[in-house]
Amino acid sequence: MKRRRNLGLLAIAAVLVSGIASFTIDGVGPALEGTSAIRFQRITGGFGIGGVVEPSWCFHAMDPRRESLCPTALRPVPGLSTYCPLESTGLSDHGH
Amino acid sequence: MATELRGSWGGRARNLLGMAVDGLIASRWRSLTIIASVALSLFWVVSGLAISQGLKGQAQVALQGAGDLFVSADVFGADAPLKGDLANDLRRLPGVRRVTPRIIGRLRVGNAWASVVSRLVEDPSDLASNDLPPSGKVLVGSALAKRSGWKVGKRVLLEAQTSAVFEVAGLFDAGAGVGSAHTIVMEWSDIQRLFQRTEFVSDFVVDCEPGRAARLAESIAADRSLRVQTKDLVEQYLDRAYTRRAGVLLLVFAGVFAIAVPLFLLLAELGVSPRRRELGVLKACGWTTGDVLVLTLLENALLAVLGAASAVAVAWVWVRVFDAFWIRGFFIPGSTGTEGALTVPSEFSGMPVLVGGLLAVLLTTTAGLLSVWRSSTVPPAVAMQS
Numbered sequence: 190m191k192r193r194r195n196l197g198l199l200a201i202a203a204v205l206v207s208g209i210a211s212f213t214i215d216g217v218g219p220a221l222e223g224t225s226a227i228r229f230q231r232i233t234g235g236f237g238i239g240g241v242v243e244p245s246w247c248f249h250a251m252d253p254r255r256e257s258l259c260p261t262a263l264r265p266v267p268g269l270s271t272y273c274p275l276e277s278t279g280l281s282d283h284g285h
Numbered sequence: 286m287a288t289e290l291r292g293s294w295g296g297r298a299r300n301l302l303g304m305a306v307d308g309l310i311a312s313r314w315r316s317l318t319i320i321a322s323v324a325l326s327l328f329w330v331v332s333g334l335a336i337s338q339g340l341k342g343q344a345q346v347a348l349q350g351a352g353d354l355f356v357s358a359d360v361f362g363a364d365a366p367l368k369g370d371l372a373n374d375l376r377r378l379p380g381v382r383r384v385t386p387r388i389i390g391r392l393r394v395g396n397a398w399a400s401v402v403s404r405l406v407e408d409p410s411d412l413a414s415n416d417l418p419p420s421g422k423v424l425v426g427s428a429l430a431k432r433s434g435w436k437v438g439k440r441v442l443l444e445a446q447t448s449a450v451f452e453v454a455g456l457f458d459a460g461a462g463v464g465s466a467h468t469i470v471m472e473w474s475d476i477q478r479l480f481q482r483t484e485f486v487s488d489f490v491v492d493c494e495p496g497r498a499a500r501l502a503e504s505i506a507a508d509r510s511l512r513v514q515t516k517d518l519v520e521q522y523l524d525r526a527y528t529r530r531a532g533v534l535l536l537v538f539a540g541v542f543a544i545a546v547p548l549f550l551l552l553a554e555l556g557v558s559p560r561r562r563e564l565g566v567l568k569a570c571g572w573t574t575g576d577v578l579v580l581t582l583l584e585n586a587l588l589a590v591l592g593a594a595s596a597v598a599v600a601w602v603w604v605r606v607f608d609a610f611w612i613r614g615f616f617i618p619g620s621t622g623t624e625g626a627l628t629v630p631s632e633f634s635g636m637p638v639l640v641g642g643l644l645a646v647l648l649t650t651t652a653g654l655l656s657v658w659r660s661s662t663v664p665p666a667v668a669m670q671s
Contacts, residue, residue: 201306204595205591225462226460227346229461230346230350232470233387233404234387236347236351236468237400238519239464239526240336240616241619242620243397255357257512258363258364275618
């Protein structure tokens with residue numbers, strides 16, 4: 190019984206360690222601090238703060254500094270004039 | 286199973302913990318099923334929150350590397366290009382260190398859209414002067430290069446108002462950020478020629494002397510035909526936007542939670558029913574209802590912690606090792622098919638882990654509470670008969 194309990198405790202510890210390791214290892218050096226990200230920002234003067242890869246719909250979701258208003262928004266009426274695939278990115282409705 | 290619960294508080298807690306572990310081992314398939322269910326229902330929420338945090342962190346890096354003010358024209362309430370010679374007026378304002386005109390356009394490359402960016406570097410102290418490509422050459426985002434089959438040295442045709450052939454001088458690597466993935470950077474006269482606009486620019490990036498940005502923004506915005514965005518304002522967008530995104534994720538999880546609770550309830554009931562007799566023996570040995578309740582809640586809490594730890598570990602492997610395969614397009618629109626060419630930004634520290642843990646505890650204890658209560662309040666005589 191004691192051996193089974195020890196094995197159980199060992200398994201629990203292993204799962205906990207793997208979970209804790211996931212976020213402690215993560216803190217060592219996030220890739221976003223890398224020089225390539227900083228170099229890109231320096232070259233462009235600051236571009237691309239939204240989580241969107243391409244300006245397929247508008248620039249607003251990619252970078253509100255380039256286009257500060259969502260072109261599909263019907264302010265002050267709530268809603269959008271057309272479907273916008275980038276709406277879920279968050280930046281497309283920052284309320285500015 | 287030990288039935289003694291006497292002794293100090295520490296000894297009592299140790300006994301209860303040992304018994305809870307024994308209970309989990311005794312019904313190992315049920316335990317494994319619950320841990321797997323918690324991990325599977327939580328891992329994508331943890332992944333989403335981690336990616337959201339990563340994007341926010343990346344955006345903050347982008348903000349730090351940029352100017353203090355962004356000035357564009359305001360035409361009919363929307364942003365519009367402005368005349369390039371306005372830069373000279375801005376340079377004369379007290380507190381302005383540097384004014385950099387930029388053109389940011391977009392064009393079609395095959396089936397994808399690309400941002401085309403250039404900035405006019407007039408100041409030799411500007412660090413970007415060493416990095417910008419010479420005329421006739423371009424720097425390209427890695428995801429766009431992968432999709433289009435472009436490599437360094439390849440000559441590519443770009444079409445906007447005119448068309449021109451450029452040589453790919455370099456690629457931004459996968460870690461350069463989501464914004465770089467489909468971006469083409471070129472020399473100033475090249476972008477003017479490509480878009481056939483020599484008088485107009487998209488915006489001005491203004492670097493200010495320390496502490497002067499807010500006052501300068503007010504002074505520039507006094508001209509109602511200009512729109513000014515400060516670094517602080519953009520930081521506010523980011524904060525609000527990514528908090529909102531995390532909130533939406535948690536709302537979606539609330540729906541999953543509503544479906545998951547009855548399932549966990551069933552699992553908990555299945556696990557407790559066979560143990561009713563055992564719990565009856567414990568109560569006949571002097572255990573109180575509270576003791577039984579604590580024991581079973583401890584078992585559920587252990588399952589929750591193990592489920593949450595598994596969810597974080599699975600999410601980490603999924604996002605970091607498999608590059609958020611299959612779910613990346615959901616969190617980063619347009620990123621499907623860019624595996625290997627775009628590192629999905631993620632941060633697992635802090636909020637994602639905390640939220641994952643809390644949700645797991647909520648899920649297992651809410652679902653288990655009813656069956657635990659029912660089993661712990663059964664009189665010993667009735668329990669022994671079951």
